[in-house]
Amino acid sequence: MDKKNGIVIETQGLSKSYKGVEALKPLSLQVPKNSIFGFLGPNGSGKSTTIKLLLDLIHPSGGSATVFGLDTVRKSPEIRTRVGYMAQDQRFYGHMTARETLRFVAGFFYAGPKAEIEKRIDETLELVDLVGKADRPVQGFSGGERQRLGIAQAQVNYPDLLILDEPAAALDPQGRHDVLMIMERLRKHSTIFFSTHILDDVQKVSDTVAILNHGELVALAPIEELLVGSGNVVYLFTTIGDGDGIQTLLSDMSWVTDINRSGVNGRTQWQVIVDDEDAAEAQLLRSVQSGSEVTVTEFGRKKFELEEIFLEIIKESNHGNK
Amino acid sequence: MATNSTFVIVKEQGWRMGFANLLCNENLELWRSHRWIKQAGLWLLAVNGFVVINLFVLPAIILPDENVSSMMDPVSEGIRALFQIGTTALAIGTITMTQGKVIGERETGITAWILSKPVSRPAYFLAKIVAHSLEIIAIMVGIQSVVAYGLISLANGEAFPLLPFLIGVGGMILHTFFYLALTLMLGVLVKTRSQVLGIAMGLFFGGMLLPNLINQLGLVTPWLLPNILPVLALQMQIPFVTAYLPILMTAIWSMVFIIVALWKLPRLEF
Numbered sequence: 001m002d003k004k005n006g007i008v009i010e011t012q013g014l015s016k017s018y019k020g021v022e023a024l025k026p027l028s029l030q031v032p033k034n035s036i037f038g039f040l041g042p043n044g045s046g047k048s049t050t051i052k053l054l055l056d057l058i059h060p061s062g063g064s065a066t067v068f069g070l071d072t073v074r075k076s077p078e079i080r081t082r083v084g085y086m087a088q089d090q091r092f093y094g095h096m097t098a099r100e101t102l103r104f105v106a107g108f109f110y111a112g113p114k115a116e117i118e119k120r121i122d123e124t125l126e127l128v129d130l131v132g133k134a135d136r137p138v139q140g141f142s143g144g145e146r147q148r149l150g151i152a153q154a155q156v157n158y159p160d161l162l163i164l165d166e167p168a169a170a171l172d173p174q175g176r177h178d179v180l181m182i183m184e185r186l187r188k189h190s191t192i193f194f195s196t197h198i199l200d201d202v203q204k205v206s207d208t209v210a211i212l213n214h215g216e217l218v219a220l221a222p223i224e225e226l227l228v229g230s231g232n233v234v235y236l237f238t239t240i241g242d243g244d245g246i247q248t249l250l251s252d253m254s255w256v257t258d259i260n261r262s263g264v265n266g267r268t269q270w271q272v273i274v275d276d277e278d279a280a281e282a283q284l285l286r287s288v289q290s291g292s293e294v295t296v297t298e299f300g301r302k303k304f305e306l307e308e309i310f311l312e313i314i315k316e317s318n319h320g321n322k
Numbered sequence: 323m324a325t326n327s328t329f330v331i332v333k334e335q336g337w338r339m340g341f342a343n344l345l346c347n348e349n350l351e352l353w354r355s356h357r358w359i360k361q362a363g364l365w366l367l368a369v370n371g372f373v374v375i376n377l378f379v380l381p382a383i384i385l386p387d388e389n390v391s392s393m394m395d396p397v398s399e400g401i402r403a404l405f406q407i408g409t410t411a412l413a414i415g416t417i418t419m420t421q422g423k424v425i426g427e428r429e430t431g432i433t434a435w436i437l438s439k440p441v442s443r444p445a446y447f448l449a450k451i452v453a454h455s456l457e458i459i460a461i462m463v464g465i466q467s468v469v470a471y472g473l474i475s476l477a478n479g480e481a482f483p484l485l486p487f488l489i490g491v492g493g494m495i496l497h498t499f500f501y502l503a504l505t506l507m508l509g510v511l512v513k514t515r516s517q518v519l520g521i522a523m524g525l526f527f528g529g530m531l532l533p534n535l536i537n538q539l540g541l542v543t544p545w546l547l548p549n550i551l552p553v554l555a556l557q558m559q560i561p562f563v564t565a566y567l568p569i570l571m572t573a574i575w576s577m578v579f580i581i582v583a584l585w586k587l588p589r590l591e592f
Contacts, residue, residue, distance in 0.1 A: 107343035
């Protein structure tokens with residue numbers, strides 16, 4: 001671990017090209033300790049490439065990366081003693097049972113005592129709800145069961161860093177929920193770096209989100225910051241009474257860039273877009289309330305769904321690339 | 323939740339990282355699944371079946387014609403069956419059985435999974451080589467040779483000379499190991515299972531023809547070993563270089579294959 005600043009993963013201009021095609025454009029990011037870092041992007045955006053670079057499964061074309069402060073190319077085996085990884089479409093030896101698979105993986109980390117290793121395996125099987133299938137060959141497992149075994153084997157060594165590539169992709173809603181709960185439970189012990197294209201999952205558990213598109217980092221921010229929206233800030237409020245005065249008042253404010261209003265059952269719903277957040281915070285509500293003919297029943301800043309943000313960012317990025 | 327402090331942590335470093343666990347896993351797959359029993363039975367039929375036919379069946383069914391019987395010394399034919407047909411069969415068997423051991427795992431993503439653990443890339447390859455070498459020595463050659471030695475001694479009426487027999491067995495192990503190293507190396511070098519199989523089989527069958535066209539090739543490859551080993555086991559006259567240079571070169575080629583694979587593996591991407 002890089003003790004100076006509690007950063008677990010750091011990349012600096014990390015890039016990967018295949019025969020001149022950039023799968024990952026220079027990427028610089030930091031993942032803080034004990035965070036759940038959501039790595040988001042459409043299929044083929046470079047998420048798995050980044051993960052494989054961190055694990056030295058592929059070699060960088062440029063830049064560098066460190067995990068726990070260790071260089072990912074020169075110190076990869078040492079790094080992997082503290083990492084748990086689940087691949088997208090994880091495969092195992094089909095003839096092994098789930099228990100044998102976990103025993104095999106545990107064997108890379110622990111030489112004994114045997115009883116403690118077996119206890120750890122039992123705990124792990126319980127964590128992912130595979131106790132009932134523990135002694136069945138993996139080749140008979142469904143996609144969801146394989147996924148859960150993937151998570152189990154990734155965390156059987158209680159890694160300091162858990163890297164999960166699309167951990168919930170093959171799961172039904174209940175399975176996805178379970179996986180997210182497992183991630184929440186594991187965050188006490190580990191930093192979790194996971195890639196996904198399921199926006200809902202990211203919004204539920206992530207602290208920080210990075211969005212990749214066409215191999216390029218197009219957004220990187222704490223989830224709360226990202227959900228506020230990019231660029232202009234939007235306020236939503238509802239009033240009762242004649243709103244014409246408010247319309248005139250708001251139109252005169254230099255930091256108001258757009259006003260939309262709609263009326264339902266005598267109530268007027270307002271959407272006001274501003275470009276000066278501080279001025280809006282200080283003056284907007286006061287100004288609206290100053291209109292004597294209206295009563296303000298609701299007032300707040302619009303919180304975006306991650307999907308809206310994501311689509312907007314991807315759209316802007318695609319537009320910029322053209 | 324127990325913490326990691328309750329465990330004895332694996333301390334392997336460098337190329338050995340993960341080797342012991344991988345080797346244990348490869349061996350478990352063979353021995354615990356009883357695959358070795360099936361293997362031993364199969365090779366018993368394939369190798370010693372021919373030995374039995376040559377030692378006991380053919381002499382019994384061939385008419386007691388003087389010319390024929392002088393040509394067909396059962397013990398010599400038994401030795402030829404073991405070291406010529408057996409060696410050939412073991413090579414084909416080795417290629418067939420191990421053609422997917424590396425490339426198959428690369429294709430399914432199992433190699434990437436394993437290499438995401440604290441495992442060095444050399445350890446991944448060496449564990450496979452060592453485990454399958456043990457399989458060759460113990461099951462494919464060892465058991466067969468012991469059985470064949472007993473059968474040949476029985477037909478001989480007394481114990482067959484052990485040292486020349488062991489030289490033949492050593493050559494058979496080396497010949498089989500050559501094709502093991504070749505097949506596993508190809509699994510590292512090429513990208514599909516069919517390429518592994520095609521190249522390995524191509525070299526094997528090409529080796530049956532090429533020394534007839536270029537005599538010297540027989541000296542620097544294992545291709546003539548199936549012909550040389552029975553001669554050595556029967557203690558027949560053969561020039562030293564003709565007998566032992568191919569054996570030496572087979573060992574050297576096998577090492578070269580391993581070195582090439584170990585050089586290439588860290589450069590691969592998964």
